[in-house]
Amino acid sequence: MDRGAAANLFSQFSFPKSFDVLVEPEAGFITPEKAIRLYATEAKKNGAIIHSNEKVIEWNKIGNNVTVKTHRHTYHANKLIITAGAWAGKVIPAIADKIKVTRQFVAWIKTRDDKKFALNNFPCWMIADDNKRGCYYGFPLLDTNKFGEPAGLKLAHHFPFQPTDPDNVNRQTTNEDIENLRYCLDNYLPGISDSVLHSKICLYANSPDENFIIDKLPGFEENVFIACGFSGHGFKFASVAGEILADLAIKGKTELPIGFLNAKRFS
Ligand SMILES: Cc1cc2nc3c(=O)[nH]c(=O)nc-3n(C[C@H](O)[C@H](O)[C@H](O)COP(=O)(O)OP(=O)(O)OC[C@H]3O[C@@H](n4cnc5c(N)ncnc54)[C@H](O)[C@@H]3O)c2cc1C
Numbered sequence: 001m002d003r004g005a006a007a008n009l010f011s012q013f014s015f016p017k018s019f020d021v022l023v024e025p026e027a028g029f030i031t032p033e034k035a036i037r038l039y040a041t042e043a044k045k046n047g048a049i050i051h052s053n054e055k056v057i058e059w060n061k062i063g064n065n066v067t068v069k070t071h072r073h074t075y076h077a078n079k080l081i082i083t084a085g086a087w088a089g090k091v092i093p094a095i096a097d098k099i100k101v102t103r104q105f106v107a108w109i110k111t112r113d114d115k116k117f118a119l120n121n122f123p124c125w126m127i128a129d130d131n132k133r134g135c136y137y138g139f140p141l142l143d144t145n146k147f148g149e150p151a152g153l154k155l156a157h158h159f160p161f162q163p164t165d166p167d168n169v170n171r172q173t174t175n176e177d178i179e180n181l182r183y184c185l186d187n188y189l190p191g192i193s194d195s196v197l198h199s200k201i202c203l204y205a206n207s208p209d210e211n212f213i214i215d216k217l218p219g220f221e222e223n224v225f226i227a228c229g230f231s232g233h234g235f236k237f238a239s240v241a242g243e244i245l246a247d248l249a250i251k252g253k254t255e256l257p258i259g260f261l262n263a264k265r266f267s
Contacts, residue, residue: 084228087166100205214245
């Protein structure tokens with residue numbers, strides 16, 4: 001889109017002269033909590049049994065079977081799918097050196113004029129410039145009655161930040177977090193407001209090329225299937241990742257083109 005037209009349409013942003021603007025009218029967002037509830041409900045309708053809050057301590061392959069020991073029980077199965085997110089390296093030691101877990105700061109900002117940033121008046125957005133690696137991104141202001149807490153305009157910096165141990169994360173907001181946020185607000189959303197209503201520290205599980213790893217686990221090809229290294233952009237692919245994993249576990253192969261996601265590409 002012409003920069004002038006974009007500035008008229010989205011006057012909330014400051015568009016530097018050197019910027020190109022791309023508008024994607026079909027783009028949108030997913031509310032993950034609702035999506036996860038929906039997936040879990042549908043899975044249960046199809047016979048899945050979900051054991052929440054049950055930590056896997058270890059798994060082993062014995063003959064052509066797999067044993068999974070949790071802090072409650074020991075389970076035996078023929079096939080095992082592992083999707084442990086930021087803990088993938090702990091649950092699958094063979095890929096531990098391929099998954100870099102990073103600490104990510106997310107903020108919800110108070111807006112001076114809520115209407116200007118409301119859904120339908122303000123888009124999902126992403127901004128990349130030459131000074132910072134990765135890109136800044138955010139969402140429209142969402143009605144907490146409909147979308148839940150927290151209130152405020154959500155935004156963050158998509159880039160693998162400080163490496164961390166997923167079991168020992170600094171959850172305190174740092175000066176660096178705030179300076180980085182301020183850089184984005186000052187440059188691209190000037191005048192929006194100066195207060196952070198809420199913030200959170202989350203985790204990315206980054207693969208070396210920031211593409212996912214979805215494959216049969218090397219050495220355990222008949223029984224164990226893995227999906228990890230989603231590198232901060234995996235949620236929207238949850239359904240297709242599930243389809244691939246089900247194909248691999250049930251049929252031993254998938255028609256979907258997953259060659260570029262194979263687990264051996266970094267060795
Ligand atoms: C701040 C932030 C913003 C993001 N924004 C986007 C976005 O805009 N778009 C997008 O597509 N993606 C986004 N993502 C990425 C997305 O959330 C992840 O890619 C996705 O959740 C990865 O799914 P997963 O199943 O691999 O891991 P998770 O969703 O982390 O699930 C892993 C699960 O395994 C459990 N687990 C781990 N170890 C064990 C164990 N030993 N025993 C039992 N359970 C265990 C964990 O408790 C967790 O529930 C974002 C992530 C962050 C942190």
